[in-house]
Amino acid sequence: MIFYTRRAIKDILENRFLNVVTIITIALSVLIFSAFGLFFLNAQDMFNAWKKGVRIMVYLAPGTSEAQRLDTRYRLQTIAGIQSISFISKADALELMKARMQRQTSLLDNMRENPLPDAFEVTLVTESNSPEKIEFLAQRIEGLPSVSEVEYGQQWIDRFANFFNLFKLVGYGMGAMFFMATIFIAANTIRLVLYSRREEIHIMRLVGATDNFIKFPFYLEGLIQGLSGGLIGLGMLFSAFSAIGSQFEQTLSAEMVAIRFFSIGTCAAILGGGMITGLLGCFFSLKQFVKE
Incomplete structure (x- = not known):
């Protein structure tokens, strides 16, 4: 050798x-x-x-009562793939918007009423963070009573997945x-x-x-x-x-x-x-x- x-x-x-x-x-x-x-x-x-930080924002329809909100939360808890649910009232959402728009808060001072809806912020388990599973969960959540809109950045997720x-x-x-x-x-x-x-x-x-x-x-x-x-x-x-x-x-x-x-x-x-x-x-x- x-x-x-x-x-x-x-x-x-x-x-x-x-x-x-x-x-x-x-x-x-x-x-x-x-x-x-x-x-x-x-x-x-x-x-x-x-993906571990993916959130689905579930916006409730205007005029949703307290009983309807609790019912929607209960229905969300029964869906597999959801890790946690937190409620964000329209008042809290407005305060959060003001905090993020510190230099443009004057734009919000003259509003007569809060235009933002009540919402649930839904966190998903890691196993449910693929684009296909997120889309499936979003469609299922969108079909619940009192839910007016579901938002999770579908376009961005699809583009990033296609790029990969x-x-x-x-x-x-x-x-x-x-x-x-x-x-x-x-x-x-x-x-x-x-x-x-x-x-x-x-x-x-x-x-x-x-x-x-x-x-x-x-x-x-x-x-x-x-x-x-x-x-x-x-x-x-x-x-x-x-x-x-x-x-x-x-x-x-x-x-x-x-x-x-x-x-x-x-x-x-x-x-x-x-x-x-x-x-x-x-x-x-x-x-x-x-x-x-």
């Missing part, structure tokens, strides 16, 4: 330019693909944190393209090395060397290229994350969301993917070379 490793390192040093190009290509592919993954990871955390699905699709597509391009470049690099050493390989075959004996150092070379490229790509991503991460943490501190880097297991998987990329490049190149 030591002999094969030395042989692989020797080949890398003798063909520095070709191997550096391959390593840089793998590093850039790992960087771009991992950046997509890191963005998606933290965006998913933000979306999950937001589109982002996943784009990420998978770009990942597949970079993966194939990197394998192609690694294969061409190994192929050029093989052609530069074809006379030496031919002599080794004449003296009885097996194909496995000839191929194994190249497989190790591909693994070293993939590992080196993966380490460089992850190192670049971590440096960028460390440089700009603190700025995002300050922005998101009020939302109780902390951005995070990949776990050790995920980093190991990314490095493994880089090594597999280099290995596959060697495999396809050697397969074609042996046929020739």
Whole structure:
């Protein structure tokens, strides 16, 4: 094993330019693909944190009596998926509006009557925070007596969910393209090395060397290229994350969301993917070379 490793390192040093190009290509592919993954990871955390705070506002019809309000509250409590219910009177809602419009309170001073309705603020359990379940609960609540309107930001939820699905699709597509391009470049690099050493390989075959004996150092070379490229790509991503991460943490501190880097297991998987990329490049190149 030591002999094969030395042989692989020797080949890398003798063909520095070709191997550096391959390593840089793998590093850039790992960087771009991992950046997509890191963005998606933290965006998913933000979306999950937001979903935990989803509220459905249930506005009561004008003239709703106390008995009707209590009946509506009881009916809401019987609906599965609702975690808590809090009543907001029209007077409290007006005071809350004034507090949020401190610089425009003069607009509300001349109102003869409170135009806001009584309402219930409904908090959902985490399991019911998917867009489909929220829509189902909203429709069910809207059908209750004394309920005039239900509001929960459906348009925003749908847009964000569609953006996530589109982002996943784009990420998978770009990942597949970079993966194939990197394998192609690694294969061409190994192929050029093989052609530069074809006379030496031919002599080794004449003296009885097996194909496995000839191929194994190249497989190790591909693994070293993939590992080196993966380490460089992850190192670049971590440096960028460390440089700009603190700025995002300050922005998101009020939302109780902390951005995070990949776990050790995920980093190991990314490095493994880089090594597999280099290995596959060697495999396809050697397969074609042996046929020739």
